[in-house]
Amino acid sequence: MRAVIGVALNNLAVLAAASYAHSKFDWASISPSKDLIYHDCFDGFKCARLIAPLDYKNDSDLRTVAIAMIKLPAVVSDDDPAFAGSVFTNPGGPGGAGVGFMLRAGKGLRDVLDKPGLRHYEIVSFDPRGIGNSWPRANCFVQDTLRRDAISLELRGRGPLNGRGGTNVPYILAIQKAIGLRCQAVDANGINGGQIMAYMGTPNVARDMVHMVDKIADLRARDAVDRKSGGDHGKDLVELKREMNREDDDIPRLQYIGYSYGTVLGIYFASLFPARIGRIALDGVVDVNDYSSGPGWMTNLVDTDEIADRFFSGCHEVGRKTCALSRNGDESDASIKNRVYSWLSKLDEEPISTIGHTDEIIIIRSQDIREMLGAALYRPRSSFITLAAALDDAMGRDTAAIVKILFQRHIPHLDDDCAIDNIDLDSEAYLQEGTSSVLCADGDSVSDYDIA
Numbered sequence: 040m041r042a043v044i045g046v047a048l049n050n051l052a053v054l055a056a057a058s059y060a061h062s063k064f065d066w067a068s069i070s071p072s073k074d075l076i077y078h079d080c081f082d083g084f085k086c087a088r089l090i091a092p093l094d095y096k097n098d099s100d101l102r103t104v105a106i107a108m109i110k111l112p113a114v115v116s117d118d119d120p121a122f123a124g125s126v127f128t129n130p131g132g133p134g135g136a137g138v139g140f141m142l143r144a145g146k147g148l149r150d151v152l153d154k155p156g157l158r159h160y161e162i163v164s165f166d167p168r169g170i171g172n173s174w175p176r177a178n179c180f181v182q183d184t185l186r187r188d189a190i191s192l193e194l195r196g197r198g199p200l201n202g203r204g205g206t207n208v209p210y211i212l213a214i215q216k217a218i219g220l221r222c223q224a225v226d227a228n229g230i231n232g233g234q235i236m237a238y239m240g241t242p243n244v245a246r247d248m249v250h251m252v253d254k255i256a257d258l259r260a261r262d263a264v265d266r267k268s269g270g271d272h273g274k275d276l277v278e279l280k281r282e283m284n285r286e287d288d289d290i291p292r293l294q295y296i297g298y299s300y301g302t303v304l305g306i307y308f309a310s311l312f313p314a315r316i317g318r319i320a321l322d323g324v325v326d327v328n329d330y331s332s333g334p335g336w337m338t339n340l341v342d343t344d345e346i347a348d349r350f351f352s353g354c355h356e357v358g359r360k361t362c363a364l365s366r367n368g369d370e371s372d373a374s375i376k377n378r379v380y381s382w383l384s385k386l387d388e389e390p391i392s393t394i395g396h397t398d399e400i401i402i403i404r405s406q407d408i409r410e411m412l413g414a415a416l417y418r419p420r421s422s423f424i425t426l427a428a429a430l431d432d433a434m435g436r437d438t439a440a441i442v443k444i445l446f447q448r449h450i451p452h453l454d455d456d457c458a459i460d461n462i463d464l465d466s467e468a469y470l471q472e473g474t475s476s477v478l479c480a481d482g483d484s485v486s487d488y489d490i491a
């Protein structure tokens with residue numbers, strides 16, 4: 040996936056961190072198991088660490104991974120006639136953690152999918168191999184968040200790829216190569232639980248989903264037998280299947296809903312394991328041909344400018360009561376757009392200097408605002424109004440709201456860097472090297488490309 044270097048590299052540390060309140064859960068309190076064993080976790084969820092082969096292509100390779108799974112149970116029990124099975128979900132990325140996504144969005148998703156009284160689903164997600172709470176974890180800065188944040192700040196300070204008269208491309212590429220060297224060393228030494236980065240490609244993740252679907256079916260069969268026999272475990276699997284009336288061709292199938300890169304995962308799954316598809320829904324669809332065998336990202340952004348225009352036209356439509364950037368005398372959305380872009384041009388000449396709430400030194404450049412707008416385009420409904428208010432404040436010299444957004448997404452929290460294990464893995468925060476490992480495994484090598 041060639042163009043990704045240009046897209047992703049200014050946010051080494053944290054691409055997205057949603058804040059939501061939930062209880063903590065200590066994943067280390069669960070021992071990884073070959074059969075699926077759920078444990079209570081968070082509030083009303085079930086968690087498991089399922090063992091899977093590291094390398095599905097090599098039977099004599101005995102190394103394994105432990106996949107962090109999370110389930111939101113159905114509102115009916117498994118033997119209720121309205122129970123409609125598991126729906127897997129993946130939030131995207133690549134590199135997005137299913138656990139954090141489930142805590143934030145699982146209940147809403149279940150509400151949308153359920154047909155009350157007729158069909159009730161349990162929702163299942165997982166941190167894909169190498170990501171989040173799955174083990175080993177792709178992490179090139181193990182207990183070294185200060186260095187992660189230092190290089191992240193250097194990248195931020197360097198500015199956009201097209202900045203500094205073209206000299207930024209070779210410099211930023213060199214930084215990425217150096218990070219790559221560090222990742223290579225960390226992964227080779229298995230510092231973070233073992234080798235993982237070469238095994239994180241999407242076909243492996245799809246294969247993990249087959250594994251999980253099978254293990255869920257096994258568990259359900261065991262539970263059904265338990266219910267019948269009142270806990271008599273003395274039955275082998277053949278007998279158990281007969282009892283369940285499962286025909287030989289009645290293989291467990293996937294029900295799935297994926298978003299963004301999660302659509303890539305869904306399409307890879309359908310392509311690799313067509314006989315294992317039950318139902319599949321894809322939302323926010325990535326052009327998978329471009330992703331898998333094209334230059335990457337050449338077609339996925341075709342509508343982006345249009346959505347950016349909707350930021351201004353929508354603002355003009357709803358007016359000042361809802362959109363702070365609007366003014367009563369505006370003739371059209373162009374009036375708003377021109378105001379914002381001429382302010383951005385001024386920022387190019389003269390960035391804003393300010394101080395954060397714990398006295399951090401902060402420079403706000405037009406690039407920061409452009410990145411914020413770019414990020415908002417991904418979630419117009421939840422971010423346009425807030426962003427408009429923050430921009431309106433900043434254009435009136437009150438930068439508090441903009442600074443808050445910067446700290447959510449773009450500037451590392453150095454205050455936390457002295458804690459020993461300071462990456463909050465329950466959150467949706469995810470590591471750039473997780474994303475890169477998947478993309479590099481899926482795409483053609485670009486290591487022989489020259490700067491031009």
Ligand SMILES: *[C@@H]1O[C@H](CO)[C@@H](O)[C@H](O)[C@H]1NC(C)=O
Pocket residue numbers: 097098099100101
């Ligand atoms: C398969 O795994 C074995 C044991 O780790 C290893 O010796 C062998 O080189 C592997 N084969 C391939 C093709 O990678």
